[in-house]
Amino acid sequence: MSDPMMExxxxxxxxxxxxxxxxxxxxxxxxxxxxxxxxxxxxxRAVHSIKGGAGAFSLDDLVEFAHHFETxxxxxxxxxxxxxEDLIALFFRCGDILSDLVHASRDEVxxxxxxxxxxxxxxxxxxxxxxxxxxxxxGRDETPDFVPxxxxxxxxxxxxxxxxxxxxxxxxxxxxxxxxAPEAAAPRLRVRFKPEPELYESGNxxxxxxxxxxxxxxxxxxxxFDPPSSLLPLxxxxxxxxxxxxxxxxxxxxxxxxxxxxxxGLCELSVERIGPAPAETETLPEPSAAxxxxxxxxxxxxxxxxxxxxxSSPPGPKPSPRQRAAKKTAAAPSATVRVDLDRIDRLxxxxxxxxxxxxxxxxxxxxxxxxxxxxxGSGLDEFLQLTRDIQESVMMIRAQPVKSLFxxxxxxxxxxxxxxxxxxxxxxxxxxxxxxxxxxxRLADPLTHMIRNAVDHGIESSEERLSVGKPEEGEVRLTAxxxxxxxxxxxxxxxxxxxxxxxxxxxxxxxxxxxxxNLTDSEIDQLLFMPGFSxxxxxxxxxxxxxxxxxxxxAITSLxxxxxxxSAAGKGTTFSISLPLTLAVLDGMVVSVENETLVxxxxxxxxxLTLRAEDNRRLGPRTSVVLxxxxxxxxxxxxxxxxxxxxxSSYGGSIALLIGQEDGSxxxxxxxxxxxxxxxxxxxxxxxxxxxxxxxxxxILGDGxxxxxxxxxxxxxxxxGHSRAAILQEAG
Amino acid sequence: MAVREIRGWTRTTSLPHSPSYVRGxxxxxxxxxxxIDLGVRLGLEPSDPDERNVIIVVDFDGRTIGLRVDAVSDxxxxxxxxxRPPPEIAADASETFLRxxxxxxxxxxxxxxxxxxxxxHGDMAA
Numbered sequence: 001m002s003d004p005m006m007e008x009x010x011x012x013x014x015x016x017x018x019x020x021x022x023x024x025x026x027x028x029x030x031x032x033x034x035x036x037x038x039x040x041x042x043x044x045r046a047v048h049s050i051k052g053g054a055g056a057f058s059l060d061d062l063v064e065f066a067h068h069f070e071t072x073x074x075x076x077x078x079x080x081x082x083x084x085e086d087l088i089a090l091f092f093r094c095g096d097i098l099s100d101l102v103h104a105s106r107d108e109v110x111x112x113x114x115x116x117x118x119x120x121x122x123x124x125x126x127x128x129x130x131x132x133x134x135x136x137x138x139g140r141d142e143t144p145d146f147v148p149x150x151x152x153x154x155x156x157x158x159x160x161x162x163x164x165x166x167x168x169x170x171x172x173x174x175x176x177x178x179x180x181a182p183e184a185a186a187p188r189l190r191v192r193f194k195p196e197p198e199l200y201e202s203g204n205x206x207x208x209x210x211x212x213x214x215x216x217x218x219x220x221x222x223x224x225f226d227p228p229s230s231l232l233p234l235x236x237x238x239x240x241x242x243x244x245x246x247x248x249x250x251x252x253x254x255x256x257x258x259x260x261x262x263x264x265g266l267c268e269l270s271v272e273r274i275g276p277a278p279a280e281t282e283t284l285p286e287p288s289a290a291x292x293x294x295x296x297x298x299x300x301x302x303x304x305x306x307x308x309x310x311x312s313s314p315p316g317p318k319p320s321p322r323q324r325a326a327k328k329t330a331a332a333p334s335a336t337v338r339v340d341l342d343r344i345d346r347l348x349x350x351x352x353x354x355x356x357x358x359x360x361x362x363x364x365x366x367x368x369x370x371x372x373x374x375x376x377g378s379g380l381d382e383f384l385q386l387t388r389d390i391q392e393s394v395m396m397i398r399a400q401p402v403k404s405l406f407x408x409x410x411x412x413x414x415x416x417x418x419x420x421x422x423x424x425x426x427x428x429x430x431x432x433x434x435x436x437x438x439x440x441x442r443l444a445d446p447l448t449h450m451i452r453n454a455v456d457h458g459i460e461s462s463e464e465r466l467s468v469g470k471p472e473e474g475e476v477r478l479t480a481x482x483x484x485x486x487x488x489x490x491x492x493x494x495x496x497x498x499x500x501x502x503x504x505x506x507x508x509x510x511x512x513x514x515x516x517x518n519l520t521d522s523e524i525d526q527l528l529f530m531p532g533f534s535x536x537x538x539x540x541x542x543x544x545x546x547x548x549x550x551x552x553x554x555a556i557t558s559l560x561x562x563x564x565x566x567s568a569a570g571k572g573t574t575f576s577i578s579l580p581l582t583l584a585v586l587d588g589m590v591v592s593v594e595n596e597t598l599v600x601x602x603x604x605x606x607x608x609l610t611l612r613a614e615d616n617r618r619l620g621p622r623t624s625v626v627l628x629x630x631x632x633x634x635x636x637x638x639x640x641x642x643x644x645x646x647x648x649s650s651y652g653g654s655i656a657l658l659i660g661q662e663d664g665s666x667x668x669x670x671x672x673x674x675x676x677x678x679x680x681x682x683x684x685x686x687x688x689x690x691x692x693x694x695x696x697x698x699x700i701l702g703d704g705x706x707x708x709x710x711x712x713x714x715x716x717x718x719x720x721g722h723s724r725a726a727i728l729q730e731a732g
Numbered sequence: 733m734a735v736r737e738i739r740g741w742t743r744t745t746s747l748p749h750s751p752s753y754v755r756g757x758x759x760x761x762x763x764x765x766x767x768i769d770l771g772v773r774l775g776l777e778p779s780d781p782d783e784r785n786v787i788i789v790v791d792f793d794g795r796t797i798g799l800r801v802d803a804v805s806d807x808x809x810x811x812x813x814x815x816r817p818p819p820e821i822a823a824d825a826s827e828t829f830l831r832x833x834x835x836x837x838x839x840x841x842x843x844x845x846x847x848x849x850x851x852x853h854g855d856m857a858a
Contacts, residue, residue: 352762356762597745643748692747706756708747
């Protein structure tokens with residue numbers, strides 16, 4: 001991105017995503033009855049910031065809509081409009097449209113006005129009904145007052161000096177209150193605040209100090225700037241900025257001084273009461289500038305330089321995403337850095353290579369046959385530990401909370417329930433559960449489909465629900481949690497459950513099963529995942545989009561995940577998706593079969609055992625079971641399953657891995673020997689080769705050889721064919 | 733120019749449930765490279781790999797695949813004008829694996845059609 005403007009634009013849209021997220025958070029809180037002022041303020045600020053930024057980029061549609069939205073929310077903020085269920089629902093729809101507009105603007109595509117205009121009229125109606133007494137206000141509302149921003153920007157683009165860092169995030173209260181503070185008669189305090197360099201060094205942040213002044217009342221801020229004797233080098237603390245803030249408040253000066261308690265001795269501070277001063281002090285014209293000047297961040301200090309430099313220097317420091325992130329740090333409680341995903345991926349790859357390298361090194365040390373207490377050995381152990389730590393930390397970088405995904409789903413529920421005329425509520429749990437970013441991205445489509453299904457097919461119509469004594473409003477529950485090294489995402493509806501007779505009938509009609517097939521309930525449930533099982537008889541414009549559950553299952557499987565169904569008639573259905581935490585490494589047991597080295601994911605292995613001949617029962621020429629603690633478990637010879645050899649006559653004395661399945665059933669997998677237990681780097685086979693039944697991926701061992709990583713569940717279920725799957729069902 | 737490099741023989745890791753012409757996979761500097769036995773693919777009898785065999789790494793259609801061959805004897809530049817289309821004898825063109833024929837030093841040299849030699853994604857995995 002050579003165009004600095006494009007860079008700013010890109011970071012604006014990134015910022016928009018965050019703002020939208022906080023908007024929906026706030027709306028969600030509101031809808032749950034927490035109608036405190038802070039929530040509506042957060043929502044308002046989010047929309048306002050989007051509007052401000054959009055104005056700067058002349059995204060007129062976005063600005064216009066955000067303006068209407070903001071106006072309505074302002075009415076609520078000022079207490080002229082009561083929030084009720086309908087209004088919140090309207091706000092939610094507005095939020096959806098706003099996010100559509102943001103995305104359309106980002107991708108530079110046109111958006112269908114048809115969906116927007118009615119909502120705008122609804123917004124106007126909502127404001128109009130209740131906002132009668134705020135007539136003077138309405139005049140202001142009708143003419144969007146974000147003009148300073150626009151002027152600012154056009155100005156900039158005119159001189160081709162787009163070097164001002166716009167903060168689109170969280171405009172402070174003081175800015176919002178500026179228009180409401182025309183009265184000059186109010187008592188005022190004048191605060192002069194000039195930080196010493198030590199203030200910055202001690203980690204204090206003038207911006208937050210100044211911002212907290214806004215709690216006292218409307219503020220007017222003026223900046224003092226002592227030009228340093230020489231322009232370069234520019235050291236931000238040494239630029240000696242100062243602020244004069246006039247607060248319209250009745251508060252005692254000492255109360256204001258308390259704000260600066262921690263800055264005591266680190267700044268020049270004076271607080272004095274002043275009389276009703278004539279409004280000759282410049283009311284801050286530019287919200288962005290106010291924000292700008294209060295934050296002593298590098299991009300800002302560059303601004304005075306650029307101005308006094310009379311553009312002699314080429315556009316130097318750009319407000320890069322990193323700088324924005326730094327600014328963000330000041331506002332958000334937790335410090336974050338925005339990093340390009342490519343860089344992280346590069347790091348992940350490098351660490352992957354490091355792990356392979358470390359394995360190779362260990363192997364050569366073993367081969368060198370050094371005494372066990374040699375310094376090389378212990379040094380290597382430490383190296384191993386460090387590699388592991390680095391790897392884990394790197395994986396953590398890629399992990400993201402599922403929250404953004406869940407928020408998208410809440411929109412799906414809103415839209416699909418209103419399209420179907422059902423009342424459905426989405427309850428989410430475990431939003432902070434972290435999972436690999438790629439998984440999150442690739443989970444969006446399958447999850448959308450499943451949520452639609454839950455609303456469309458899962459939840460019954462209102463009449464039906466009332467007739468069976470359920471609350472009219474259906475509930476779809478979306479939960480995420482960590483369970484034994486995997487992330488489990490569950491989609492639960494409290495609907496009627498799977499109509500198994502109907503599923504069976506459809507499967508028979510489609511020729512997927514024969515009419516006399518004897519199927520258990522869970523087998524019938526599994527039919528939903530079969531390719532070609534499309535509920536064509538009930539095509540609705542919602543879930544009948546030609547995407548079957550088999551596509552969902554494939555998407556999940558390709559992520560190394562598994563999906564299972566539990567359904568109780570009349571009570572509802574739960575789809576449970578179990579996913580690996582990361583797509584890059586796994587803990588595995590290295591085993592060998594017929595001189596082939598294979599890796600079995602440790603998460604799948606319940607235990608290892610040596611088989612006794614008397615525990616081994618043969619059921620047919622190719623099928624055996626083994627008695628493990630009073631229960632019969634199907635016995636699978638890995639060598640046979642992978643086509644490396646023929647079945648042995650007896651498995652007495654063989655080593656077996658007891659594989660635990662997602663559904664609780666077990667299977668014993670016979671191997672020749674267990675070699676090692678170690679962490680392996682996953683190398684996909686899919687891209688270069690394609691899917692191999694029973695094989696999840698490949699890895700590179702210490703000797704440089706490739707070993708296949710097994711997918712035990714797939715192996716047990718598919719490689720063996722239907723007959724043994726049936727045994728499994730009974731055994732399980 | 734589909735050929736990326738020529739490598740000495742390394743032991744392959746065989747893949748279960750693969751067609752006979754898929755030899756397995758090898759580690760090519762940290763990536764997993766599927767290797768096809770070109771002889772078997774062209775319908776010759778499978779033979780046990782030998783130290784002198786080489787793997788030709790080809791980039792084709794966005795995929796990187798190794799071809800196991802007995803030996804590489806020469807590298808030629810063929811002028812397009814000397815390429816003759818293969819005679820249309822074979823019933824199924826995709827099974828001939830030939831793109832063209834040419835004559836060099838009185839010997840007929842066949843030019844492979846990589847597109848048909850390399851199995852499509854689905855074929856190979858099935």
